[in-house]
Amino acid sequence: MKLFTNKELLNLAKKGGYAVGAFNINNLEILQAIVSAAESEKSPAIIAVSEGAIQYAGLAHIVSMAEIAAQMASIPLSLHLDHGKDLNIIQSCLENGFTSVMIDGSHLPFDENIAITKKVVEMARKKGVSVEGELGRLKGIEEKVSVSDQEAYLTDPQAAGQFVKKTEVDALAIAIGTSHGAYKFKGEVRLDFERLKEIAGTVEIPLVLHGASGVPQPILEKAERFGAKLPGAKGIPDEAIQRAISLGICKINIDTDLRLSFVSALREVLTTKPEEFDPRKILGPGREAMKQTVQSKMRLFGSSGKAI
Ligand code: G3H
Numbered sequence: 329m330k331l332f333t334n335k336e337l338l339n340l341a342k343k344g345g346y347a348v349g350a351f352n353i354n355n356l357e358i359l360q361a362i363v364s365a366a367e368s369e370k371s372p373a374i375i376a377v378s379e380g381a382i383q384y385a386g387l388a389h390i391v392s393m394a395e396i397a398a399q400m401a402s403i404p405l406s407l408h409l410d411h412g413k414d415l416n417i418i419q420s421c422l423e424n425g426f427t428s429v430m431i432d433g434s435h436l437p438f439d440e441n442i443a444i445t446k447k448v449v450e451m452a453r454k455k456g457v458s459v460e461g462e463l464g465r466l467k468g469i470e471e472k473v474s475v476s477d478q479e480a481y482l483t484d485p486q487a488a489g490q491f492v493k494k495t496e497v498d499a500l501a502i503a504i505g506t507s508h509g510a511y512k513f514k515g516e517v518r519l520d521f522e523r524l525k526e527i528a529g530t531v532e533i534p535l536v537l538h539g540a541s542g543v544p545q546p547i548l549e550k551a552e553r554f555g556a557k558l559p560g561a562k563g564i565p566d567e568a569i570q571r572a573i574s575l576g577i578c579k580i581n582i583d584t585d586l587r588l589s590f591v592s593a594l595r596e597v598l599t600t601k602p603e604e605f606d607p608r609k610i611l612g613p614g615r616e617a618m619k620q621t622v623q624s625k626m627r628l629f630g631s632s633g634k635a636i
């Protein structure tokens with residue numbers, strides 16, 4: 329198959345009431361885990377690549393691997409730049425086969441975010457590539473932060489409406505209390521579903537949830553059993569993800585859960601088989617663990633069986 333755009337995948341998800349997972353890759357094993365999971369689940373998948381991943385693996389390697397994976401796949405995949413901030417990198421992605429780019433101007437004042445996002449939309453349209461913008465900041469909702477301080481960084485529904493109208497992005501990442509990484513909440517889980525409802529009522533394009541990893545307890549326990557130190561790690565419960573999808577989230581970003589799955593399997597091999605030094609025997613179980621995690625996400629997101 330060709331690489332699909334996020335617009336194609338997400339518009340179908342919006343109509344179908346499910347979400348497509350965007351899974352971050354840095355190397356061959358992660359890509360293979362995602363594609364193999366998608367094949368097993370008959371699910372679409374978004375291959376997400378950060379600027380850091382491009383720096384680590386090289387743009388040419390990333391694009392070649394993703395294009396070959398798509399050609400061989402019987403399920404739809406897209407190749408998406410995650411958290412693009414550098415216009416030069418965005419332009420390189422557009423010229424080298426990415427089918428979707430994110431411009432993350434969420435750290436900028438509203439008008440500047442609009443201006444840079446509009447510019448990327450203009451650049452991307454020439455190539456038929458989809459664009460994801462972001463409004464609001466992913467800082468979690470802390471107990472001790474005042475409501476007015478939270479208002480300052482969670483996505484404002486009216487502003488979201490204006491942002492989408494002015495920029496003409498194809499998808500919008502919003503802040504409702506999630507955050508990146510393995511430490512999302514110090515105390516209880518707090519997500520602003522009322523805000524999500526209001527945004528979904530104002531904005532017609534597919535909505536995106538970043539920082540959505542679940543930090544599953546069994547994976548955490550396994551990693552810790554084999555020496556990882558991750559005290560206080562906590563993610564988004566599955567029920568919250570289902571609720572977010574029911575309220576209009578169509579794309580869900582997962583990186584941390586892949587990292588945890590990989591490292592727990594890797595630690596187990598290195599601890600239980602100290603005589604092993606064949607990289608395939610060490611990385612293989614990590615790839616399998618990530619595949620299992622991606623499959624469970626696809627079932628949770630409702631994208632299993634939705635491959636077009
Ligand atoms: O949201 C960011 C993703 O988890 C990618 O992280 O910038 O360390 O590659 P990274």
Ligand code: 13P
Nearest residue numbers: 509538539540541583584
């Ligand atoms: P997690 O850190 O929760 O996996 O979020 C990943 C993400 O949002 C990538 O853009």
Ligand code: ZN
Nearest residue numbers: 508538539581
């Ligand atoms: Zn993100």
